[in-house]
Each structure stands twice: as structure tokens, then as C-alpha cells.
Amino acid sequence: xxxYNGPKTKISRIFGEPILGNGKWLNKNSNPPxxxxxxxxxxxxxxxxIQLKEKQKAKYTYGVLERQFRKTFDEASRIKGVxxxxxxxxxxxxxxxxxxxxxxxxxxxxxxxxxSHKHVTVNGVIVNIPSYQLxxxxxxxxxxxxxxxxxxxxxxxxxxxxxxxxxxNETEKQGVFITWPERESVPENIKEQLIVELYSK
Numbered sequence: 001x002x003x004y005n006g007p008k009t010k011i012s013r014i015f016g017e018p019i020l021g022n023g024k025w026l027n028k029n030s031n032p033p034x035x036x037x038x039x040x041x042x043x044x045x046x047x048x049x050i051q052l053k054e055k056q057k058a059k060y061t062y063g064v065l066e067r068q069f070r071k072t073f074d075e076a077s078r079i080k081g082v083x084x085x086x087x088x089x090x091x092x093x094x095x096x097x098x099x100x101x102x103x104x105x106x107x108x109x110x111x112x113x114x115x116s117h118k119h120v121t122v123n124g125v126i127v128n129i130p131s132y133q134l135x136x137x138x139x140x141x142x143x144x145x146x147x148x149x150x151x152x153x154x155x156x157x158x159x160x161x162x163x164x165x166x167x168x169n170e171t172e173k174q175g176v177f178i179t180w181p182e183r184e185s186v187p188e189n190i191k192e193q194l195i196v197e198l199y200s201k
Contacts, residue, residue: 004060011060015053017189019061051198058190062091063108068131073199084192085183092165092181095122096130098140102168102175103157110155119146134177141174162187 105111159168
């Protein structure tokens with residue numbers, strides 16, 4: 001299964017944000033990667049470069065490679081509404097992202113691994129496809145055998161209250177994808193309009 005396995009801190013330094021991991025090393029060295037560090041004279045980015053950088057940020061944030069990201073964008077452009085907002089909604093509705101948002105896993109890569117290893121169910125059925133698109137009303141939970149595994153359940157921390165498009169039942173360890181999220185509710189610092197402009201060229 002294709003995914004990014006390269007250095008995470010390097011990617012975070014490119015964008016100056018902890019988009020992969022906790023970004024603890026950004027305080028020590030927040031300069032973009034490259035020879036000569038902060039003293040290096042860097043060119044001012046052009047319009048295309050800024051748009052491309054924003055697309056790369058979204059890809060790394062959600063753990064999606066180029067072909068899959070383009071397919072998601074094409075799907076977003078076919079849905080009624082604002083294309084950029086639709087793109088964010090589709091990325092947020094991915095199963096691996098929702099497992100992360102529900103607090104079942106501490107990070108998106110960890111959530112992806114849980115899904116791939118058949119620990120997660122959707123409406124009672126095991127789903128091992130991280131990119132699986134959830135629909136409003138879908139119920140997400142750990143399968144019964146995994147729910148008894150302390151190494152998995154010890155990572156469960158519960159949903160952040162600000163994610164109002166999701167519901168989490170602490171007793172049953174089960175979440176519900178209530179509705180598509182509104183753009184202002186999604187905390188990711190992504191300028192989706194730049195991505196739309198890039199693909200419109």
C-alpha cells in the first residue's frame with residue numbers, strides 16, 4: 001500500500017508547521033531544509049510554486065499520494081457546491097482520518113495502520129481500506145477482539161469536542177460520522193482555493 005515513508009521533520013520544516021508528527025524539532029530548527037540553513041538566500045516563490053506548495057501540504061497532512069489526491073479533487077469538482085470546501089470534506093470523511101479525529105489512534109499514520117490491519121469496523125463490518133469514504137450515519141468502532149487488546153485501547157483518548165461533525169460514545173467505544181464537516185470547523189491550515197486554482201490551469 002503506497003504511503004509516504006520519508007523523514008517527517010524535514011517535511012514539517014518545508015512548510016514551517018507540524019503537519020507530520022508533533023513538530024517538537026521545529027523549535028530547535030525551523031529553517032527550511034537545505035545547505036547553509038537560515039543564511040541561504042531563497043527566491044521569492046511565484047504563483048505556481050505557492051499553489052503547488054499548498055497542494056503538497058494537503059497531501060502530506062492527510063497522507064494521500066498524488067494519484068489518489070487528484071481523484072479526490074475530481075470527485076470534489078463533480079459535487080454540487082464550492083470545490084475547495086468539497087475537497088476538504090472528502091478528505092475529512094476518509095476512514096483513517098475519522099479514526100484519528102475520534103481519538104481511536106494518536107496520529108493519522110497510526111489510524112491508517114489500525115484500519116489496514118483490520119482492527120476497525122464500519123456499521124459492524126470490518127473495513128481495511130484507509131481511503132474508504134464514510135457517509136453521514138456511519139458507525140465506526142474497534143472490532144470486539146481488538147477492543148480487548150490493551151495495547152490498542154490504551155491509545156484511545158476520545159474525541160476532541162470541537163469536532164462537531166463526529167460523535168463518540170466512551171462507554172461503547174464507538175463513534176458516529178454525523179454529517180459532512182463545515183470548512184470553518186476543520187482546524188487544518190490549508191488554503192484550498194489555491195489548490196483549485198492549481199488544478200484549473
